[in-house]
Amino acid sequence: MEIPHQTTACFILAALYSVYSYFAEYLKTVTGMDGKTVSLMLVLFGASGIVGNLHTAKFLSKNMVNTTMLYPIVFVGIYLLIFCLGGYFIPMIAIVLVWGAVFTGGLITSQTWLTSEAREAPEFANSLFVSFANLGVTLGTVLGGWFLSHMGAQQISWSGILFLLIAFFVY
Template identity: 25%
Template sequence: MARMPSVLWPLLFGNFVIGTGVMVVPGTLNEISSSLDISVATAGQLISAAALLMCIGAPLCAAVVAGWDRRRLLALSMVWYGALHLASTLSTTFAALLPLRVLTMIAPAIFTPQAAACVGLLVPPEQRGRAITFVFLGWSVASVLGMPIGAYIGGTLGWRSAFGAIGLLSLASAVWVWRAMPDGVKPPALSAAAWRETFTSRPLMLCVLVTMLYSAGQFVLFSYFAPYYKMKIGITPGQLGLMFMWFGAFGFIGNMLMSRYIDRIGAPMSVMLAVGAMALTMLIWPLGTTLMLAALVSIPWALGCFSSNSAQQARLVGIAPTLASGSIALNSSAMYAGQAIGAASGGWMISQGAMDHLHWAGLIGLLLSMAVSAIATRSLALRPA
């Protein structure tokens, strides 16, 4: 098996930093709530508002930056990410933090989809699926190391320290991308006709809906891991960090398995297996009554969590390679829309005293996602050659 080109490593690291920054709020939700004297449901608005910005921003940014050199675009997006995380550490009220958090999320709206879109210009066609999943391993590593370390730092030194660490890592990522990426990497800009073709493609739009549904299904519960575990099993900051690390480790394993087998079993089946694994955890969620049982129950979810998105990206590229920059941006938009919907729905359920039922709402979203995925596969099979 051919080795991945070295230029993909800074893209993987960039996704690690992006993923760590996106997930730092769920990991420090208790500390943000306490520090700013707000409820957990209110603090959860940081997740839904930021996700909404990424949802709208991903396709808009894809259109605006279409002609930009990716070396400059990706490096500048990480500089922005670092600067805004550092600025957020100065916030003393929720009203000050919320707009900064929203503006910070412009960087993920650019970096993750545009890094994936330019992979096709950096590797041979036969390595494309594996290269895309390789780059997205950064998100899995973020769940293994970034999120648990961020949760531990937030729980022991305060959420501002966790935000500051991400800011510094972002600036380091910007330097690495700048030094490693070649000049002149410019995926072809999508014309108005190409965007129209993307939006009118039934298989592509169904796949985008799949992403939105499984993202919403996850984030109705994932957003509130910290307060849920604190209420149910009295978890400490150190234990929460270990739980996130456990979850992330299996997420990393899931993505590694996906990277290894996706070209063999096909992207549609890979997506179905990943989402099905997450649905299994939602079904057996009430069994997690102790720290050990909760860790065991989370394994199927972790295996499918990040690998599902890697498979979806490869699936979209495979359906229409010439429309990849647009479809991947829309897929990222759908992922963030799902996060916003899930976090907002979970916050509302918590405010209604229904924290015990979050997993049932998540299960519904995941089952709907599997149904739509099956329809998308059938739609592609029936498409005229």
């Protein structure tokens, strides 16, 4: 297994969590949702993730390389939608549904990709995934927090886009 695979997985997870970690704050500050609506959005996000897992598994079984290559590109599109339409209540509901489905797909995509690279040592590959995923979550929440505190909630999508671009180019 090559080092860039773990690095790419790390940056994909960083991209996911740099924005997701501040999801509730974004919905409250930018979209103008109250606490009950934000809670509902979190439930919708999670429920759409179940659907996303099923579809991602289907895509991975058909063509793992294309799925892993397209994933960062699709997620950049979602983050751009969040940035451009996040201030609008109704579009943000639709974006949350798509975002949740694609978000969970990143977890499966990264793990499948890494474990398939080391078929002779799947336990080791899985432990590497967990380690690099945890590093990605840490890096993502730190940079996302920096974006939030220095640039404001509206700009948080750019932290995710930055990590996705790095992941795409490291791949």
